[in-house]
Amino acid sequence: xxxxxxxxxxxxxxxxxxENKEIIQVRVLWPGIIEGSAAAFSxxxxxxxxxxxxxxxxxxxxYMDDVxxxxxxxxxxxxxxQNDDEPVSKHIHVIFQFKNHQQLRYSDTRKFGRMTLLxxxxxxxxxxxxxxxPFSDAFNANDVYRYCHSRKTPLKSVLLDQSFVAxxxxxxxxxxxxxxxxxxxxxxxxxxxxxxxxxVSETRRILQEAIAAGGTTIRTYTSxxxxxxxxxxxxxxxxxxxxxxxxxxxxxxxxxxxxSYYCSNCQK
DNA sequence: ACACTGACCTGCGAGC
DNA sequence: TGCTCGCAGGTCAGTG
Numbered sequence: 686x687x688x689x690x691x692x693x694x695x696x697x698x699x700x701x702x703x704e705n706k707e708i709i710q711v712r713v714l715w716p717g718i719i720e721g722s723a724a725a726f727s728x729x730x731x732x733x734x735x736x737x738x739x740x741x742x743x744x745x746x747x748y749m750d751d752v753x754x755x756x757x758x759x760x761x762x763x764x765x766x767q768n769d770d771e772p773v774s775k776h777i778h779v780i781f782q783f784k785n786h787q788q789l790r791y792s793d794t795r796k797f798g799r800m801t802l803l804x805x806x807x808x809x810x811x812x813x814x815x816x817x818x819p820f821s822d823a824f825n826a827n828d829v830y831r832y833c834h835s836r837k838t839p840l841k842s843v844l845l846d847q848s849f850v851a852x853x854x855x856x857x858x859x860x861x862x863x864x865x866x867x868x869x870x871x872x873x874x875x876x877x878x879x880x881x882x883x884x885v886s887e888t889r890r891i892l893q894e895a896i897a898a899g900g901t902t903i904r905t906y907t908s909x910x911x912x913x914x915x916x917x918x919x920x921x922x923x924x925x926x927x928x929x930x931x932x933x934x935x936x937x938x939x940x941x942x943x944x945s946y947y948c949s950n951c952q953k
Numbered sequence: 954a955c956a957c958t959g960a961c962c963t964g965c966g967a968g969c
Numbered sequence: 970t971g972c973t974c975g976c977a978g979g980t981c982a983g984t985g
Contacts (some may be wrong), residue, residue: 717961743979748954760978761963795962797979813980836955847980855978942958945977 687758689852690895692743700738706783707734709746715778720801741809742851753803762798765790826882833873841869842941859923859946868952870943922946
């Protein structure tokens with residue numbers, strides 16, 4: 686499941702492969718991926734070049750000449766750079782044709798991902814009600830403390846709430862809770878200021894390490910263009926059987942509709 | 954205003 | 970062996 690580190694990896698990989706390439710044609714094989722009219726989407730992108738590559742939360746941002754292409758991979762979205770004579774697998778839903786017979790292909794087994802076109806000057810600070818980026822000053826212990834004390838939801842649910850902080854998904858939410866020695870189901874209302882400081886610093890540390898490792902490859906997720914992350918080797922609790930610190934059995938519980946892994950000995 | 958649930962999808966594994 | 974069923978997950982619309 687692509688979370689912030691995976692999206693960051695995809696953005697940087699694509700930047701190195703397709704920067705300044707011109708789209709000469711777009712084929713949408715599954716219109717549900719495109720928000721709005723697929724025909725208008727395709728027409729608008731013809732003749733546009735991939736200029737600047739960026740990210741906001743889990744959204745990929747491609748600044749073209751006159752338009753902003755926003756892509757969300759959701760669970761299984763991937764990009765591949767292939768030649769146009771290679772067979773098109775059944776999970777390819779959007780094809781961007783370049784010159785020299787190259788194609789950028791969007792693959793998505795579950796068809797959950799979305800693409801949309803926006804004006805280049807769209808305000809991304811308030812885009813989809815997204816909260817602060819984890820590495821920005823806007824994500825800090827004082828604001829986290831204030832936010833948490835105005836509600837009673839489990840810490841895990843808060844970490845997954847994209848309007849709280851942008852980019853954290855199920856895997857990293859479990860890892861952050863573990864690193865802070867807090868059970869994912871604990872109400873965020875009772876967090877101390879010291880714990881909020883720890884949530885901020887551990888979130889940054891874990892995401893930074895995951896980016897350095899090229900993201901996480903777990904279940905069906907591999908990042909684009911054959912790049913495989915290595916962060917799953919460092920997961921302390923997510924999908925683990927035994928705690929890597931104390932050896933206790935890792936417990937699994939559904940919190941906010943998500944499977945959540947924790948060590949009942951190390952996390953209070 | 955906040956919190957929870959279901960829909961969107963398909964592949965996979967468990968159970969019969 | 971072959972079938973059905975439930976689960977996985979991010980986001981948003983709908984409901985309480």
